[in-house]
Amino acid sequence: MTLCDIFAGMGARRRTVTVYNADPVPELDAYFTDWNVELRFDRLPGDTDEAFVTVRAGGEFLGSVDIEVLTPLLEPGGDRAWDDEPLPPTDAFLRLLDGTTxxxxxxxxxxxxxxxxxxxxxxxxxxxxxxxxxxxxxxxxxxxxxxxxxxxxxxxxxxxxxxxxxxxxxxxxxxxxxxxxxxxxxxxxxxxxxxxxxxxxxxxxxxxxxxxxxxxxxxxxxxxxxxxxxxxxxxxxxx
Known part of the structure; x- marks a missing residue:
């Protein structure tokens, strides 16, 4: 092992985040500016318009979440309603990015x-x-x-x-x-x-x-x- 090997290994820990059936969101692109993440927007063929997000590492599928999970990431300083509605499970999405450099x-x-x-x-x-x-x-x-x-x-x-x-x-x-x-x-x-x-x-x-x-x-x-x-x-x- 060398520093070159470690450097290459850190770079290889890249995730691909794909947002399906939604328009590009500049705020999400800005959120991932420093992450070793490739952000994509795509649409599925057919009549479905349900929006969701997937995470892959190389060719391996790691998981998917509903697009509403991203809301706290896009509006980190937004007002809270202080009601009894549960917050979207953002942690479920961030756990899919564990180990990303x-x-x-x-x-x-x-x-x-x-x-x-x-x-x-x-x-x-x-x-x-x-x-x-x-x-x-x-x-x-x-x-x-x-x-x-x-x-x-x-x-x-x-x-x-x-x-x-x-x-x-x-x-x-x-x-x-x-x-x-x-x-x-x-x-x-x-x-x-x-x-x-x-x-x-x-x-x-x-x-x-x-x-x-x-x-x-x-x-x-x-x-x-x-x-x-x-x-x-x-x-x-x-x-």
Missing amino acids: FRTDDRDHLLAVSREFEDRAWRVGDGHLHAGFQRPAAFRTQCDAYARLADRGLDVHLYADGAWDAPGVEGASVTTTTDGELGRYWFVAFDDGDRPDDTSQACALLAEEHQPGSYVGYWTYDPEWVRDLTDYLTETYGE
Whole structure:
């Protein structure tokens, strides 16, 4: 396994959401902007006009829901009637998307996700935090932040390709190589230990630089995928 394999695996966790017998909904397209999801609108032949939604992973059918289930997603800030009518079972739809990764090619967005994960690690206050920003020089503006995270009680591991020429980060381990792999990928992964998956705060971002300053990145909150990445880093680059 390599970082390339993990990156490809995260990208392969793509879902296809198909809305049948309904007109395209821009709000739904906007909702899925960052999801690794292909959104389609289609109509079935015949007289039926019943609208519904299906979810597939590759060629595998995962399930379908009534289109009304999507209403809370399209109107997250809408007024509630405060009556006794049950809310549509949106969770049934979102469960069909379990394990889906998120994707962007916007560098600023990737940076914001990195900051979110660092903040999450800070709030939890323990666990293992792995960060690779490709080149040692990229850590120059990050050293104080990661020293604070280490001081907080986190087990911090930093990775880069090339000779380390950034200031030292007290309390953190630093690994450098010249094999090129660490120079191609930007990652931040927080493994919060042995918490049950339903309470886990684990998260990971892995982005590949396709050309200078241009990235495609995926991120996930799936503890299994986070452990795959952190285990690989520990086994490959650990002492």
